[in-house]
Amino acid sequence: MIEPRVLKGFRDFLPAQETARRLLVEKIEASFRSFGFVPIDTPALEYAEILLGKGGGETERQIYRFTDHGGRDVALRFDLTVPFARFVAERRGELTFPFKRYHIAKVWRGENTQKGRYREFTQCDFDIVGSDCAAADFEILLMMKKTLEAVGAGEITIRINHRGLFNRFLEKTGVNGKQAEVLRQVDKLSKIGEDGVRAALAELLDDEKARRILEFSGCGNGRSFEETLAVLSGAAGPGPDTERLQSIRRFMNDAGCAESFVLDPSITRGLDYYTGVVYETFLNKLPGIGSVCSGGRYDNLTGLYSKETIPGVGSSIGLDRLQAALEELGAVSEAEGAAAAIICRDGEEAGRLQALAESFRSEGVSCDVFLEPKKTGQQFALAEKKRIAWAIIPGEDGLTLRNIATRENREGLSADQAAAAIKAAKEGRT
Amino acid sequence: MIEPRVLKGFRDFLPAQETARRLLVEKIEASFRSFGFVPIDTPALEYAEILLGKGGGETERQIYRFTDHGGRDVALRFDLTVPFARFVAERRGELTFPFKRYHIAKVWRGENTQKGRYREFTQCDFDIVGSDCAAADFEILLMMKKTLEAVGAGEITIRINHRGLFNRFLEKTGVNGKQAEVLRQVDKLSKIGEDGVRAALAELLDDEKARRILEFSGCGNGRSFEETLAVLSGAAGPGPDTERLQSIRRFMNDAGCAESFVLDPSITRGLDYYTGVVYETFLNKLPGIGSVCSGGRYDNLTGLYSKETIPGVGSSIGLDRLQAALEELGAVSEAEGAAAAIICRDGEEAGRLQALAESFRSEGVSCDVFLEPKKTGQQFALAEKKRIAWAIIPGEDGLTLRNIATRENREGLSADQAAAAIKAAKEGRT
Numbered sequence: 001m002i003e004p005r006v007l008k009g010f011r012d013f014l015p016a017q018e019t020a021r022r023l024l025v026e027k028i029e030a031s032f033r034s035f036g037f038v039p040i041d042t043p044a045l046e047y048a049e050i051l052l053g054k055g056g057g058e059t060e061r062q063i064y065r066f067t068d069h070g071g072r073d074v075a076l077r078f079d080l081t082v083p084f085a086r087f088v089a090e091r092r093g094e095l096t097f098p099f100k101r102y103h104i105a106k107v108w109r110g111e112n113t114q115k116g117r118y119r120e121f122t123q124c125d126f127d128i129v130g131s132d133c134a135a136a137d138f139e140i141l142l143m144m145k146k147t148l149e150a151v152g153a154g155e156i157t158i159r160i161n162h163r164g165l166f167n168r169f170l171e172k173t174g175v176n177g178k179q180a181e182v183l184r185q186v187d188k189l190s191k192i193g194e195d196g197v198r199a200a201l202a203e204l205l206d207d208e209k210a211r212r213i214l215e216f217s218g219c220g221n222g223r224s225f226e227e228t229l230a231v232l233s234g235a236a237g238p239g240p241d242t243e244r245l246q247s248i249r250r251f252m253n254d255a256g257c258a259e260s261f262v263l264d265p266s267i268t269r270g271l272d273y274y275t276g277v278v279y280e281t282f283l284n285k286l287p288g289i290g291s292v293c294s295g296g297r298y299d300n301l302t303g304l305y306s307k308e309t310i311p312g313v314g315s316s317i318g319l320d321r322l323q324a325a326l327e328e329l330g331a332v333s334e335a336e337g338a339a340a341a342i343i344c345r346d347g348e349e350a351g352r353l354q355a356l357a358e359s360f361r362s363e364g365v366s367c368d369v370f371l372e373p374k375k376t377g378q379q380f381a382l383a384e385k386k387r388i389a390w391a392i393i394p395g396e397d398g399l400t401l402r403n404i405a406t407r408e409n410r411e412g413l414s415a416d417q418a419a420a421a422i423k424a425a426k427e428g429r430t
Numbered sequence: 431m432i433e434p435r436v437l438k439g440f441r442d443f444l445p446a447q448e449t450a451r452r453l454l455v456e457k458i459e460a461s462f463r464s465f466g467f468v469p470i471d472t473p474a475l476e477y478a479e480i481l482l483g484k485g486g487g488e489t490e491r492q493i494y495r496f497t498d499h500g501g502r503d504v505a506l507r508f509d510l511t512v513p514f515a516r517f518v519a520e521r522r523g524e525l526t527f528p529f530k531r532y533h534i535a536k537v538w539r540g541e542n543t544q545k546g547r548y549r550e551f552t553q554c555d556f557d558i559v560g561s562d563c564a565a566a567d568f569e570i571l572l573m574m575k576k577t578l579e580a581v582g583a584g585e586i587t588i589r590i591n592h593r594g595l596f597n598r599f600l601e602k603t604g605v606n607g608k609q610a611e612v613l614r615q616v617d618k619l620s621k622i623g624e625d626g627v628r629a630a631l632a633e634l635l636d637d638e639k640a641r642r643i644l645e646f647s648g649c650g651n652g653r654s655f656e657e658t659l660a661v662l663s664g665a666a667g668p669g670p671d672t673e674r675l676q677s678i679r680r681f682m683n684d685a686g687c688a689e690s691f692v693l694d695p696s697i698t699r700g701l702d703y704y705t706g707v708v709y710e711t712f713l714n715k716l717p718g719i720g721s722v723c724s725g726g727r728y729d730n731l732t733g734l735y736s737k738e739t740i741p742g743v744g745s746s747i748g749l750d751r752l753q754a755a756l757e758e759l760g761a762v763s764e765a766e767g768a769a770a771a772i773i774c775r776d777g778e779e780a781g782r783l784q785a786l787a788e789s790f791r792s793e794g795v796s797c798d799v800f801l802e803p804k805k806t807g808q809q810f811a812l813a814e815k816k817r818i819a820w821a822i823i824p825g826e827d828g829l830t831l832r833n834i835a836t837r838e839n840r841e842g843l844s845a846d847q848a849a850a851a852i853k854a855a856k857e858g859r860t
């Protein structure tokens with residue numbers, strides 16, 4: 001006998017949790033579609049050279065890579081951005097820019113599972129490519145806010161920064177050639193704190209530069225977006241990055257949504273390919289879980305595959321982290337089975353019970369026809385276990401409609417009457 | 431520069447096709463849920479020993495298998511039934527039987543792509559486990575019919591057989607020990623025809639047995655379900671299998687859905703684990719594409735992982751084949767972008783345009799805010815290319831609503847009026 005078990009870092013989703021996930025994805029997708037974004041899909045498996053690009057580092061260590069039946073070096077995608085870059089380069093002739101696309105799908109990484117991380121998880125990406133305007137940056141930020149609102153995440157804070165701004169400040173401060181390393185240290189602020197970062201920067205550069213860099217990174221604390229922008233413009237001098245942030249802020253004010261956004265110069269987004277605005281999203285009630293939606297602007301999506309320079313801006317929701325957060329906040333409704341169960345009193349009735357069920361289903365009332373003629377008490381208990389709110393018992397004088405929770409029966413109903421009662425109760429509840 | 435390309439047998443889905451797929455899945459899922467079925471999900475990657483079970487044959491040749499970072503022998507799932515068996519055995523304590531579940535997800539097989547097959551494709555499985563009653567067999571068959579109806583597949587024929595019936599007939603005919611090989615030959619009927627199968631069976635057994643087996647397999651031709659059942663009962667003698675078929679037929683008549691089902695003793699479903707009813711589904715207008723939905727009853731789902739005997743019955747829709755068939759039948763509606771595009775006359779307007787868009791989105795009218803202030807003619811052309819039906823041009827005296835197809839403008843509208851006009855037109859169309 002083979003022991004049934006899943007690989008570590010991988011998991012099954014039981015019906016209650018899978019139903020909740022699908023409902024969450026439905027809401028996220030509806031939000032994306034309301035902005036006119038369209039979906040694509042790409043293969044789970046690609047040529048390793050395409051996914052690894054310039055390769056190296058953590059990606060190469062974590063990617064699921066192997067040789068296929070035909071001797072090809074292949075790997076499972078570890079994000080949705082690299083496949084998107086390959087897709088845009090390959091299908092360029094079939095796309096019109098600006099191209100607004102979303103992609104909700106699984107990705108795989110051989111993460112260290114002791115940190116509570118999964119090796120198979122779902123990302124919800126949305127990007128605008130082929131446009132470098134501020135209106136595109138703003139649309140992505142607005143979608144982040146609207147989408148998290150739509151799923152009931154509560155009060156959120158979207159922390160924005162600009163890669164160009166930090167780089168210009170470092171140049172002005174006389175930090176040359178070590179920008180990547182400086183960024184790497186600043187990225188650790190939330191993990192090792194100011195003192196740890198100051199020490200590392202002092203060793204890398206000197207005490208004075210370390211102090212000034214930390215002052216720059218922390219100048220958003222206790223200040224409004226506008227005040228912070230003024231301080232940063234002073235420290236780095238005005239430039240295209242401060243102008244971009246100003247435009248975005250003006251759009252926020254014009255759209256009446258300014259309050260969820262802060263300017264936070266300590267947001268660096270690691271050492272990714274971002275070249276403009278970058279952002280992370282925190283749930284005010286659960287700041288410790290990290291960002292539930294992150295992204296930024298990049299100046300060339302397809303550089304590895306095409307000579308054409310294609311700028312873009314996008315963001316990605318980590319569905320698993322978001323779902324866990326919503327569960328902790330109690331913002332996930334209890335998943336239910338069908339609206340009604342049809343009780344079985346005789347194994348020979350199956351055809352008639354399905355015909356009865358059809359008159360409910362055609363009215364939009366889902367029906368679970370119970371298959372086995374067990375004692376009615378047992379069947380009511382089964383309905384309760386499956387989180388079905390109503391039971392329908394056919395009889396000579398019409399149907400009996402039973403409220404599983406209250407145990408109240410209404411007798412002598414027609415199918416129409418029973419369906420109407422079930423729908424009215426559902427509307428009352430919602 | 432790396433050449434952007436996908437692996438053979440794998441493909442991207444462009445927005446129009448992906449939108450159509452998602453709509454199709456939505457309809458399939460709605461049908462499953464109307465019967466009270468609940469969704470689960472399982473990992474794409476599992477221990478190879480679990481997926482291969484007793485192993486051998488085509489599965490082992492086609493499975494995507496490799497060694498992971500931790501030296502484990504792993505593989506990508508090649509169907510959704512084996513993961514389901516492992517899931518049921520592993521989560522037995524958390525499930526109540528009968529358990530009605532569906533699972534719509536990708537699977538991977540290293541198929542021969544010259545036959546036009548994909549190596550990554552989507553299956554839509556639905557099973558009832560923990561019940562061996564005829565009502566369960568019937569519910570699955572009814573769901574097959576209702577679901578294909580819901581997606582607009584048109585007239586279909588579901589061909590039913592019973593594995594037990596064929597095996598009893600073979601015994602009665604004196605075929606002992608070679609049943610698997612006989613089944614394998616009969617399975618080739620649609621590919622190599624009667625003469626080819628007769629020759630193979632004559633060589634395996636003798637001319638007389640070959641003739642009788644073909645007569646049995648073909649006895650459904652030109653006969654009604656009832657007549658065919660009578661002939662089979664005569665040939666094999668009555669038994670639990672003929673009784674089961676009779677019950678199912680009675681349910682079909684009681685439910686008023688008998689006409690789509692035929693009894694076809696040539697349906698064998700290969701050499702799978704089926705032990706009871708088996709079935710395949712053909713689109714009357716496209717018989718050549720093969721079955722779009724197949725399955726059957728099995729008497730022990732979890733035998734490899736658990737001592738408990740768990741019977742079940744289920745079916746699986748091949749989404750890719752179904753979508754291709756619907757496209758050929760012209761039963762797929764043209765995918766669209768947002769309902770309306772908001773024209774951009776000034777790059778500084780982005781905030782105000784998004785605020786305007788919000789008043790449409792909150793009314794359920796999706797809005798694509800155009801980001802770049804190009805000539806209006808170009809923007810109308812872009813809207814047409816993105817299959818957006820309406821353009822909204824803000825002005826001093828209210829909004830202008832333009833019908834992209836007819837080029838008619840309505841001027842001086844409020845946002846409410848424009849939204850109402852767009853919704854009315856959509857309802858008129860649908």
